[in-house]
Amino acid sequence: ELEPLPLMTLDFLQILNEVCEQCYCDFAPDDVEVKVREHILQDFETFLRCQVPGAKLVLFGSSKNGFGFKQSDLDICMTLEGQDTAEGLDSMAVIESLAKALRKHHSLRNILPITTAKVPIVKFYHTKTGLEGDISLYNTLALHNTQLLASYAAIDARVKILCYVMKVFAKVCDIGDASRGSLSSYAYTLMVLYFLQQRSPPVIPVLQEMYVGEKKPVVLVDGWDVHFFSDLKNLHKYWPGYKKNKESVGQLWFGLLQFYTETFDFKETVVCIRRKEPLTTFKKQWTSKHLAIEDPFDLSHNLGAGLSRRMASFIMKAFINARRVFGSPVRDFPPEYPNKMEYF
Ligand code: CTP
Ligand code: MG
Incomplete structure (x- = not known):
């Protein structure tokens, strides 16, 4: 046919x-747009650490794998210092407290915790840049596949x-x-x-x-x-x-x-x-x-x-x-x- x-x-x-x-x-985003993403991440981490002690954030997905668009969402993974895996972690409770904390951030809107998905996340909208994004917990495999894709992109x-x-x-x-x-x-x-x-x-x-x-x-x-x-x-x-x-x-x-x-x-x-x-x-x-x-x-x-x-x-x-x-x-x-x- x-x-x-x-x-x-x-x-x-x-x-x-x-x-x-x-x-x-x-x-493709330019250098400034790449820096803006890093800056937002840093700002979030500093802000979060006052409310969720030990919170660590990393960017993954297309912000890091080499295939990002100017308007691609911000994919962020959160881990807690001193805790290597999600084992024994009450993910739902952490997601809820994360959402509560993010609601106090002056440049974030539409905070939406989604606890029913395979990977629980909190969605947000960043008003200063118009970027959407989400924060997931211990999304470790996604960090690794981001590196894998980045390596292929670099070849x-x-x-x-x-x-x-x-x-x-x-x-x-x-x-x-x-x-x-x-x-x-x-x-x-x-x-x-x-x-x-x-x-x-x-x-x-x-x-x-x-x-x-x-x-x-x-x-x-x-x-x-x-x-x-x-x-x-x-x-x-x-x-x-x-x-x-x-x-x-x-x-x-x-x-x-x-x-x-x-x-x-x-x-x-x-x-x-x-x-x-x-x-x-x-x-x-x-x-x-x-x-x-x-x-x-x-x-x-x-x-x-x-x-x-x-x-x-x-x-x-x-x-x-x-x-x-x-x-x-x-x-x-x-x-x-x-x-x-x-x-x-
Ligand atoms: N991911 C995954 N498994 C899926 C979907 C996504 O592991 N079924 C991970 C991948 O690391 C992916 C990241 O989550 O890169 C973010 O997913 P998404 O935002 O949907 O795609 P991006 O690659 O970031 O592309 P886009 O520019 O469209 O945001
Ligand atoms: Mg993405």
């Missing part, structure tokens, strides 16, 4: 490439650009909001990384399969192995594929759309960035799911688990549509190309 595409032209690939690079330039500029393009695509098509039944941006980032690992030659390695020495080290956090190769300065020594792939971002973006519409079999295969060898939905016992995306550390977590059949097909249609749009050469940008900011 996929329609055949006209031949891709070099001119068009050039345009596609420029569009992708432009997307990154338009949406090659094309990784970053493609992840931005993918996130913009998801936002524009309204398929990137897990709280409304679609997929989180984290899930789309994993899809991009998986594609880049499976590309031939690959653009990025599988960092979780790489190690120096005899035996693969195991680092357990919440019962899951969070080890990955992070010595990126020496990546060229340990990864034979280093800089082998020379495709442009435009080529890769179209390649990604082809991959997920023409090649990848969602029924059979799991999107899995922790190993090179394909992982089957059968092996995971995730065959009843429409779209299986395995978290790189919490292997029991399928990021596609919450998708309805309708939503999964809506997402697939967005990809099929994009394959046609980005795969049909035009001579130039359409003159009436809408102002990109109108989307947000």
Whole structure:
């Protein structure tokens, strides 16, 4: 049912490439915006410490993983000094007292504790910057996956650009909001990384399969192995594929759309960035799911688990549509190309 595409032209690939690079330039935060986030975090911590003794805050998510937008939310993780894990902690009580404390902060509004979710959080709105955010407790695995994503982002500029393009695509098509039944941006980032690992030659390695020495080290956090190769300065020594792939971002973006519409079999295969060898939905016992995306550390977590059949097909249609749009050469940008900011 996929329609055949006209031949891709070099001119068009050039345009596609420029569009992708432009997307990154338009949406990536600048140094000032990055500093503002750090400043807010510092301000919160100082403020909180008067009311919740020993409170420590760290930023994670797209503020730190290299795929942040100017308007991305502030994902903050809180821990308590002297307490290594959440064990024995009354999370609900801490969340409630955190919410109570935050209500006294003069630049915060809409404080909303959510204690029913898998990870209890307090949501907030920061009036000075217009940023939304949430504080979660001992979200340790998320801190580790933030580092993993940041490492992939640091390997090659094309990784970053493609992840931005993918996130913009998801936002524009309204398929990137897990709280409304679609997929989180984290899930789309994993899809991009998986594609880049499976590309031939690959653009990025599988960092979780790489190690120096005899035996693969195991680092357990919440019962899951969070080890990955992070010595990126020496990546060229340990990864034979280093800089082998020379495709442009435009080529890769179209390649990604082809991959997920023409090649990848969602029924059979799991999107899995922790190993090179394909992982089957059968092996995971995730065959009843429409779209299986395995978290790189919490292997029991399928990021596609919450998708309805309708939503999964809506997402697939967005990809099929994009394959046609980005795969049909035009001579130039359409003159009436809408102002990109109108989307947000
Ligand atoms: N996260 C996770 N598992 C999920 C969803 C999110 O571990 N199912 C973690 C990831 O570390 C993710 C972070 O929580 O990066 C924040 O999630 P979210 O704000 O939804 O995504 P971001 O990556 O921050 O992207 P955005 O720019 O859209 O905020
Ligand atoms: Mg976020």
